[in-house]
Amino acid sequence: MIRTAAYAAHVLSGAFWTGAVLFVVYAVLPRATDGDLSRESFADAAHRLLMVTRWTGVALPVTGAYLVWVLYGSLESLTAAPRGWAVLAMLSLWGVMNGLVEMGVLRMRRELDPEVGWGQYMAEGLPTEAFADGGGAPTTQRLAAVSRPYLLASAALAVLLLVDAALLAGGIPV
Template sequence: MVVDTAMYTVHTAFAALWAGSVLFVAAAVLPLAIDGELSPEAFGGVVSKLQWVTRISALLSFVTGGHLAGTLYSAETLTGTPSGYLVLTMLALWLGLAALVEIGSAKANRGVAEKKIREPARNARPFYRLAALFAVGLLVVAGLLGSPAPLF
């Protein structure tokens, strides 16, 4: 019971940190970078921090989520119940979010290394916007999983 509570707490905390970080970069930092209102070093620093938050959160989410799925679900309930489908949806969104942040960050870092900011930010924008959509999707799925009974 204590281990499950700790796993759930770590899982939720790092998922919220990750989703919030992606949303902040997509909504607040990226527009400033596209407008040239940030220095390449500042933008590069934010992108680097987002990559680290993504990597650490993805690792911890995988470990804690794997533990929770292993203790709360069987193969039958994971593939045959609404809450099991939500867990699988969360896994797909988690993988997609990690990939989108890494791709967007690689696009941004390419230009930042050359002391450019507007073009790299524009190149990263579609990936960060889609990542923000995936982050919102993860929060919605988490809310559905946390409800007393899934809504469908």
């Protein structure tokens, strides 16, 4: 019962996060690159993506670690067979993709506030109000340009994560 709930929470979190990254790259980033979106709308989408990344960034490793514990018993047994390697790949892809989304949104924040520290950024993310009053703030295109490499790389890793999950679901041997 608990295992089923952990699976459900894990898969829902993974679907929400990878789907959010792919949607932003497919539907929001191109419009921002063209300058068809307001700065506030793009900043809001990026902030929400960051929040999804952070919430699922707690839920995925917690439920994933529980699944490792109940299904594999120990970290060592993960290195012993292809199914374990797929789980280790999942963990690694999660870590790198998390870092890429954080870095991409931090680059946007630094366009507005070059001196922002890591602590303040972790607490505030990319508050939309900060962009509201114009001034010397960056254009939507500039925000898209600085975050684009990070978001594109995140989307590529999201695809790899989904393929990895599909391999597990398709039943690679233990």
